[in-house]
Amino acid sequence: MNCLLGESLEISTVMDAKVQYEEWLKQPSPLNIDASQVGRVDAAGLQLLASLFVSARNTNLDITLNSASDVLQEGIGLLALQHVFEPHREE
Template sequence: MAKKSTQNATQAPLALEADLRLTAAPALRDTLLAALNAGAAVQLDGSAVAQVDAAALQVLAAFSRDARAASVPVAWTGASDTLRRGVAVLGLHALIELPAHAGVN
């Protein structure tokens, strides 16, 4: 699941939950689809992700693909080591496009 930060609701990054495993995938999908349907640029903050599995990574990959197809810019403001390892293990760098130095924890 992801939640909006309370700082600036229009520009605030979507903060990904610490536990991004199978049970979180449907809520994550719904949140990302809502952000995509808004049509504005999306910022994601994955710095708090402590657990991630293939289901959540597939949701992130599909969201990234769909955002690119809809010309909706996606930027990362942070990515935990756990998130980076998951992306690397599944070979999803080209789809998820984590930046080289996005506030790694």
């Protein structure tokens, strides 16, 4: 399933995004998260996005982050969360 993140991943949008992410997690097909439109991000938004990835992987749902905007990449780097968003590899 192709999923598009909104322009804002900030505390003011976390509750609405959480509802949307919960719906995405109910899908049986792999999730392809398009992050190209993200223009604003804060720690709360990154925490929620990280939670989406961890939850998906805990339920064996494949999930990938695609086309992360520069702003999102910078936020991920500042909080040292790169490992959360790297493609999952089987050992």
